[in-house]
Amino acid sequence: CILKPKPLWTGKQIFSLIIPGNVNMIRTHSTHPDEEDDGPYKWISPGDTKVMVEHGELVMGILCKKTLGTSAGSLLHICMLELGHEVCGRFYGNIQTVVNNWLLLEGHSIGIGDTIADPQTYLEIQKAIKKAKEDVIEVIQKAHNMELEPTPGNTLRQTFENQVNRILNDARDKTGGSAKKSLTEYNNLKAMVVSGSKGSNINISQVIACVGQQNV
Numbered sequence: 001c002i003l004k005p006k007p008l009w010t011g012k013q014i015f016s017l018i019i020p021g022n023v024n025m026i027r028t029h030s031t032h033p034d035e036e037d038d039g040p041y042k043w044i045s046p047g048d049t050k051v052m053v054e055h056g057e058l059v060m061g062i063l064c065k066k067t068l069g070t071s072a073g074s075l076l077h078i079c080m081l082e083l084g085h086e087v088c089g090r091f092y093g094n095i096q097t098v099v100n101n102w103l104l105l106e107g108h109s110i111g112i113g114d115t116i117a118d119p120q121t122y123l124e125i126q127k128a129i130k131k132a133k134e135d136v137i138e139v140i141q142k143a144h145n146m147e148l149e150p151t152p153g154n155t156l157r158q159t160f161e162n163q164v165n166r167i168l169n170d171a172r173d174k175t176g177g178s179a180k181k182s183l184t185e186y187n188n189l190k191a192m193v194v195s196g197s198k199g200s201n202i203n204i205s206q207v208i209a210c211v212g213q214q215n216v
Contacts, residue, residue: 016057018094020087025053025078030066031194065196068095114189115207121182125175125209132171139163165213172212176205 002008032049036042043050051061053075061067068075079088117125142148143160150159180201183190189207193199206212 012058012060014098015063018091018098019053019056019058019075020079020091021056021083023053023056023075023078023082025051025067025073025075027051027061027067027073027075029062029194030064030196062194064194069196108188108192110188110192114183114187117179117182117208121178124178128171128174128178129210132167135167136164139167165215168213169215172202172205172210175209175212176201179208180204 029047029049029051031047032045033047036045036049045060048060048062051063051067052059063075065071066074070076076088076092079091139148139160143156148156148160148163150156151162154162180190180193183204185191189199189204193201193204202212
């Protein structure tokens with residue numbers, strides 16, 4: 001820890017205190033980009049999305065539902081296999097104690113400020129929506145002019161609907177990606193989604209960018 005001017009502990013150090021036994025794990029966070037796995041510097045993760053537990057100490061990475069939850073290869077799964085259910089149960093009890101104290105001292109809430117992006121992001125969102133509208137109009141005009149070719153296995157109406165559906169879904173995903181990138185690591189909405197507790201990138205897109213097409 002940092003001793004001067006006053007003792008300071010990182011979250012990784014605090015969590016390492018409750019990891020039982022000589023546990024080792026290498027995983028990736030749920031938001032880990034695949035392109036980071038290529039090249040000679042694959043163990044350098046700017047977003048801290050490479051998770052490594054070595055000899056019972058959290059060396060690097062952000063813990064989330066994927067790395068800590070009930071999925072195969074998670075820290076819970078490894079503790080269960082190597083140390084047994086009693087140790088695993090105490091471990092999760094200690095995690096709950098730490099989380100409860102953090103909520104008591106720090107808290108977590110989402111306000112209006114967490115749902116507002118910067119002006120440049122809103123310009124990108126408007127451009128993406130405008131481009132999607134133009135593409136849909138082009139598909140409609142092709143259908144009216146009998147220029148739309150049906151895709152294999154689909155009728156002309158199904159082809160039209162599939163193309164419009166794809167364009168609008170792509171627009172929603174693109175605007176959502178722009179909105180998420182604009183949010184800082186201190187944004188409570190983004191923190192809730194990244195941790196895996198609740199919400200998704202689509203929800204961020206619908207709150208900040210546009211509600212988008214609803215697929216039923």
